[in-house]
Structure formats: C-alpha cells, structure tokens
Amino acid sequence: MKKLSIISFSGDFDKLTAVFTLATGAAAVGYEVNLFFTFWGLDAIKKKQGRSFTGKSPLTKAFGFLMGGLKVAPVSRFNFWGISAKIFRSLMRKNNVATLEELVDSAKILGVNFYACEMAMHILGIGKDDFIPEVKDVLGVASFLKLADDGQTLFI
C-alpha cells in the first residue's frame, strides 16, 4: 500500500488546509496516511476548537489561550486579526470547495491516522485528553520515522 506521512508543524489556517487536502485526497485514492502534529500544528487536533486556557502552568495556559484551536487558526499572510480566515471560509463555501472543518471530518471518516508529538506536548503542557479522540497515539521522532518508512514524507 502506498503511504503518505505529513509532519503538520504550522497552525496556520492555509497550511492546515494544505495538510488536510493532501491527507484526504491521498486517503481517498488508497494511500495509508499518517499525520504527525507538532508545535503549532497541535492546535488542529485540540478538543476545544476556540480559545481556552489549555495547559498546566500559568505560562502554558496563556500560550494555550493565544494559540487557540482549529476555529481560530490564523492565515499565514494578511491575517488581519482573524478576519481573513473568516473571509476564506465564506469564499470556500461560496465556491463549493471543502472548508477546513469538512476536510478534517473527511480525514476522520477515511481513517487517516492522527499522531501527536510527545515533546511539543510536554513543552506546551498539553495532555492526550486535550485532543480529539481520533488522535491514535503520542509519538516521538523514532516512532514517527518508523511509521513513515518506505513512503513519502512532507513537512508543512
């Protein structure tokens, strides 16, 4: 079976859209797909999709609030305090292109594998319980490399 593994590093709306477009497209045409979320990318798999004080210490809680979840992901250029992401979402709907949320739902339906980075979770004070239940496991580099072996790997 062909395999695509993506390291989802960015928490930006547009880059996450690229991650989930590739992931769902590949899964739909028969690839095994592994998504490894690390650093800002972890925002995409948080249970609380808005802003919340996720974290264990005052500092990580503040970070958690600033980072937010999928619904408040900023656009990497011309964000304008979050207005651009809203405009993009409405343009996507208007043009019958799947929104980020629809792509994430499709990825779940198609059995895309979600993994979270142990090290980044540790820094940000996030536990596995803070993530959506589809997150299969918490991994380190060695485990991810083993999963990605013999396939294509992308860093977004």
Added chain:
Amino acid sequence: MANYKIDITKDHCPITFVKTKIELSKLAQGDTLEVLLLKGEPLENVPRTSTEQGYTVLSIEPVDGDIYKVIIQK
C-alpha cells in the same frame, strides 16, 4: 446487486475523490456505482484510482457538455 449513484460535478479536489471513495466503500461484490463527473482532473483520475483500488470501470460516456458518466463495479 445494487446500483448506487453519485454526482460530483459541483465538487472540487479532494472532495471529488473523498465522496467517490465513501460511496465505493458501501458497495458489495457485484454492485455498481454511477458517478457523474466533469472532464479534466475528475475524469482523468476517478476511473484510474478506482481501478488501482481493485474496482472495475465498466463504462465511461459523455452525458452533456463537460459532464461524463462513469460506471464502476466492485
């Protein structure tokens, strides 16, 4: 044998493939899926990727303008 139908003419990549894949997964042996799609990316790739995944493409025919009908069997 059941015959399923799906219209992906208003969808774009990757949802064209996602919807087709989800419908194909409902098929039992011998069932068919009729896919209405546009020429270009969907017409070039939906039949090809279905064949790669072990399905049989029974026919591809033009319907109206850029719209084609593809019949896929499990």
